[in-house]
Amino acid sequence: MKAAICTGYGSPEVLQIRDVPKPTPKHYQVLVKIHAADVNASDCIVRGFKLSRWSPKGIMMGAVIGFRRPRNPILGMIFAGEIEAVGEGVKRYKPGDAVFGTTIKGGMNFGTYAEYKCLSQDSIMALKPASISYVEAAAVPYGAGLALCFLKKGRLQRGQKILIYGASGAIGTAAVQLAMYHFGADVTGVCSTKNLDLVLSLGAERVIDYTKEDAATLGERYDLILDAVGKRKSSTFKEQCQQALTGKYISVDGGNPHYTLDDMRLFADLLETGKFKAVIDRCYPLDDIVEAHRYVDTGHKRGNVILTIA
Known part of the structure; x- marks a missing residue:
């Protein structure tokens, strides 16, 4: 599968498109075919490691994600896509379900800058309302x-x-x-x-x-x-x-957010009832990941920047 690999910390140019093995869902996991992913300020902070390496926050961040390069080289924490396959024991979802959500649950987990991502069935994600697109759905969770x-x-x-x-x-x-x-x-x-x-x-x-x-x-x-x-x-x-x-x-600098499954279901309900609108500034294909990060780095985006993947 195609994925954007973070080869090290630094400018957007450290991101490179490469072919990597397609994952296979294990017990209690689902395989999501990702149609859209969000590019946000947090992604850019991780990519650039914009903290002093030896500051308390820098040491903590390095211990969690890696000091020289991300331990998980595929960045991205927000997604919208379709469940293509499920592992043994999965009861909450089935192949064909359209979902959206975040990989963040109890730690820094990335991987949405790719065509596929395996996630636990207990991940923070919800069924996507049929009335909105994958691009719109990806613009909501972050x-x-x-x-x-x-x-x-x-x-x-x-x-x-x-x-x-x-x-x-x-x-x-x-x-x-x-x-x-x-x-x-x-x-x-x-x-x-x-x-x-x-x-x-x-x-x-x-x-x-x-x-x-x-x-x-x-x-x-x-x-x-x-x-x-x-x-x-x-x-x-x-x-x-x-x-x-x-x-x-x-x-927003005052602590780490805590995402819950109930939150994601609330967003799905608000989207479906028209009480929440996804605000999208620009969309980039996965191949243009460097340009997407450059734009987010400017700090002048309106709403969200989205990667279209599949």
Whole structure:
């Protein structure tokens, strides 16, 4: 099968397309034929090993994924595809089932930048609604999973006011929709001029153009402030937000997300009922994996970047 191999840590050019053996499902495993995969900031952080090798976080990351190169050289943690075969003992799924989800469960597991991936039947995945495409399905788990995790952490309640920095990215676009339609909150998004209409269309009550205004100086008060970018994580910025806006401050850099099967089923239901929209910036074929990573590295994507695979 064809796969994108991470030959070492560094620039996008370390990713190379190669032929590798097609996996065979073992007991309680399913073989997924991957149709689409998400390319996200976390993938790029792993590829570039963008942490000091000898910092506490760098040592921890190296111990988990490998110091010189990834132990699993096929990156990617989000997928949408069709179950082609099942191993002995599998009862939850059958060949032909369309599924979407993440390989992350209790550790860093990769492998979705490939035509096939074997996963436990207990993996964090759900049946894909027939009304959406594989590309749309692959654009959901990463941003929505992180957004839901941090909205829960912030204990957002119905009727509360939330300010979302970075409202046009993968996490931000998901946070706007979940905060509005699932939590019932009053949403204000912060983004650049070109993304104002997008964020409003997703359900935000109002949008602040950060190129023209500073939300911290407008005199508004919020119950929760979500930094969906992580670039504003400095303690100074956090203090400014809390002093000016009075709300609880949560950043996407504030801990690791915890995905659950119930979360994925919730996303499937929201997609099927039209209460959640997959936001896709660009699609690249697997052969253009280097270009996909280059684009995500710019930090200017709107929503999600997707690999089309099979």
